[in-house]
Amino acid sequence: MIFAHLPALEVVVPLVAAPLTVLVRRSSVAWAVATAACTFSFIAALLLTAEVAAHGPISYHIGSWAPPWGIEYRVDTLSAFVLVLVSGMAAVVAPYAWRSVAAELPRDQVYLFYTMFCLSVAGLLGMTITGDAFNLFVFMEISSLSSYVLIALGRDRRAQYASYQCLVLGTIGATFYVIGLGMLYLATGTLNIADLAQRLQHVENLRPVLAGLAFITVGISLKLALYPLHLWLPNAYTYAPSAVTAFLAATGTKVSVYVLLRFYFSVFGFRLVAETLPMPEILLVLSILAIVSASLVALFQTDLKRLFAYSSVAQIGYITLGMSMASRDGLTAAVVHLFNHGITKGALFLLLGGVALRSGRAGLDRVRGLGRSMPLTSVGILIAGLSLIGVPGTAGFVSKWYLALAAIEAGRWWLAALVVATSLIAVAYVWRFVEAAYLSEPDARTPAPGESPLAMLVPAWALVAATVYFGFDTSYTVAAARAAAALLLGGAP
Amino acid sequence: MSVGGHFGYWVAVLLMIAGLYIVIARGNLVKKLIGLSIFQTSVYLLYIAPGKLIGGTAPIITPAFKTYSNPLPHVLILTAIVVGVATLALGLALVVRIREAYGSIEEDEIVAADRAGGDGG
Numbered sequence: 001m002i003f004a005h006l007p008a009l010e011v012v013v014p015l016v017a018a019p020l021t022v023l024v025r026r027s028s029v030a031w032a033v034a035t036a037a038c039t040f041s042f043i044a045a046l047l048l049t050a051e052v053a054a055h056g057p058i059s060y061h062i063g064s065w066a067p068p069w070g071i072e073y074r075v076d077t078l079s080a081f082v083l084v085l086v087s088g089m090a091a092v093v094a095p096y097a098w099r100s101v102a103a104e105l106p107r108d109q110v111y112l113f114y115t116m117f118c119l120s121v122a123g124l125l126g127m128t129i130t131g132d133a134f135n136l137f138v139f140m141e142i143s144s145l146s147s148y149v150l151i152a153l154g155r156d157r158r159a160q161y162a163s164y165q166c167l168v169l170g171t172i173g174a175t176f177y178v179i180g181l182g183m184l185y186l187a188t189g190t191l192n193i194a195d196l197a198q199r200l201q202h203v204e205n206l207r208p209v210l211a212g213l214a215f216i217t218v219g220i221s222l223k224l225a226l227y228p229l230h231l232w233l234p235n236a237y238t239y240a241p242s243a244v245t246a247f248l249a250a251t252g253t254k255v256s257v258y259v260l261l262r263f264y265f266s267v268f269g270f271r272l273v274a275e276t277l278p279m280p281e282i283l284l285v286l287s288i289l290a291i292v293s294a295s296l297v298a299l300f301q302t303d304l305k306r307l308f309a310y311s312s313v314a315q316i317g318y319i320t321l322g323m324s325m326a327s328r329d330g331l332t333a334a335v336v337h338l339f340n341h342g343i344t345k346g347a348l349f350l351l352l353g354g355v356a357l358r359s360g361r362a363g364l365d366r367v368r369g370l371g372r373s374m375p376l377t378s379v380g381i382l383i384a385g386l387s388l389i390g391v392p393g394t395a396g397f398v399s400k401w402y403l404a405l406a407a408i409e410a411g412r413w414w415l416a417a418l419v420v421a422t423s424l425i426a427v428a429y430v431w432r433f434v435e436a437a438y439l440s441e442p443d444a445r446t447p448a449p450g451e452s453p454l455a456m457l458v459p460a461w462a463l464v465a466a467t468v469y470f471g472f473d474t475s476y477t478v479a480a481a482r483a484a485a486a487l488l489l490g491g492a493p
Numbered sequence: 494m495s496v497g498g499h500f501g502y503w504v505a506v507l508l509m510i511a512g513l514y515i516v517i518a519r520g521n522l523v524k525k526l527i528g529l530s531i532f533q534t535s536v537y538l539l540y541i542a543p544g545k546l547i548g549g550t551a552p553i554i555t556p557a558f559k560t561y562s563n564p565l566p567h568v569l570i571l572t573a574i575v576v577g578v579a580t581l582a583l584g585l586a587l588v589v590r591i592r593e594a595y596g597s598i599e600e601d602e603i604v605a606a607d608r609a610g611g612d613g614g
Contacts, residue, residue: 134572141579145583164522164587167583171529174576179539
């Protein structure tokens with residue numbers, strides 16, 4: 001009985017947990033509520049994945065109103081995969097927040113952190129699971145507004161300005177999305193994603209549809225920090241509290257990528273996107289620019305959080321690069337990298353949170369000799385760094401492999417070479433950490449020997465372990481991504 | 494279709510451009526938020542104007558009426574208005590905090606203060 005309502009519970013449980021944390025006020029109880037809600041969502045996402053694998057896509061009608069009139073929650077292979085990533089990251093970050101947030105926030109604000117965290121989780125899960133395009137906007141705003149608050153909680157005053165910039169650019173992005181959606185609604189008279197896809201095929205006047213496509217592309221690209229619309233991202237990731245950076249870096253932009261995939265392949269159909277507008281070419285050029293320029297900028301950063309924030313912009317470039325090829329291998333690479341990069345960056349930022357806790361700030365000058373003073377943390381950062389580069393035996397290799405494969409299959413040898421060559425820039429920026437942590441003598445600013453608290457180290461290392469595990473055993477990630485790619489391409493008329 | 498038939502769209506587009514221009518061109522953080530609000534408001538009009546038919550009534554089926562207005566855009570925009578209010582409230586709250594931390598709400602002064610490397614706050 002309760003199983004039939006899992007798709008709704010997946011979102012409702014963290015959504016209800018948010019006001020509960022305000023009511024209890026005690027930070028320890030609020031933490032327990034938030035952790036329990038996130039863990040529940042994770043288990044529910046795993047159950048939904050099993051259900052989808054066994055019986056095909058699930059369509060849940062909110063309030064028993066049949067779509068396209070009522071709001072439909074739809075779980076298929078792709079959305080189940082993203083649900084697992086988002087709820088899994090939430091379930092890892094929530095336990096981590098116990099020590100990390102207590103150290104970074106004033107005592108009386110801690111319970112409010114969990115409120116915003118639960119709202120953000122609920123919003124991201126809702127964006128993923130909903131089958132209604134306007135409902136998606138509402139969830140997008142729930143997750144965005146709460147993430148602006150989370151970013152503003154950073155100790156540095158620059159966090160507040162970073163959050164303000166996020167708010168302005170994020171709202172412009174969301175409004176562009178609504179404008180685009182409005183045009184689609186005027187052309188078709190429906191908001192249900194499946195229904196939209198069907199009716200768009202019979203629309204004769206394509207002009208408003210294409211305008212809608214353009215608005216939605218720009219709006220979502222702002223949200224997913226596609227180069228050159230990434231300006232809000234580095235500051236936000238640098239000054240937000242550690243737990244927030246880890247969670248947002250692993251999930252926020254990824255869910256937006258998912259939304260763009262949905263619109264391009266499920267709603268418009270890639271034939272329309274590719275033939276009437278030069279979208280694949282634009283995406284290709286922007287992706288390459290993102291990879292090259294953001295990687296180069298990352299090289300010259302002295303703050304590790306900022307360094308890896310720029311690396312995020314570059315890694316998003318790899319995802320959109322896979323998308324732009326629109327072949328089965330290309331989409332597989334995009335979806336796999338969405339997951340692999342999520343866990344890699346999550347691990348990195350969680351470990352950097354430990355460094356920041358022990359030495360005040362995650363600067364390159366603070367990690368000199370870190371290999372000796374915090375051995376477990378620095379080994380973890382090293383392994384996650386190797387995954388960013390794409391060294392065999394880590395999750396990052398799997399995605400780069402499929403990306404290169406897709407490029408070769410498309411006959412673009414230069415693109416495969418570019419993927420390998422840009423990985424060398426990643427070697428260079430990860431090397432800067434290695435040089436400081438292992439080859440430099442500790443100085444006065446290095447933290448005294450001693451690891452970060454276990455409550456922070458265990459969740460972080462769980463993700464590091466996942467990074468290695470998914471580098472060897474690809475049966476879950478690649479199979480799910482392949483199925484998702486087939487679904488996306490099959491949906492295209 | 495005449496220009497008059499597109500009147501709603503013209504107003505919406507005008508508001509859209511004006512709002513976006515204010516966000517980009519103004520350095521004052523509060524003025525930017527005002528621009529953002531105008532930008533969002535233009536979308537309300539974009540949705541609602543086409544939903545109204547002249548002479549149309551609420552969609553309650555009675556033999557007395559033949560034309561009905563579409564109620565769905567109103568419902569959607571009711572939600573969007575709530576979102577807009579929440580965004581504006583949060584934005585203004587942030588501006589208050591920024592003013593406390595920097596002593597200014599002018600973008601160039603804040604950027605200059607950050608450049609100077611004051612850690613403050």
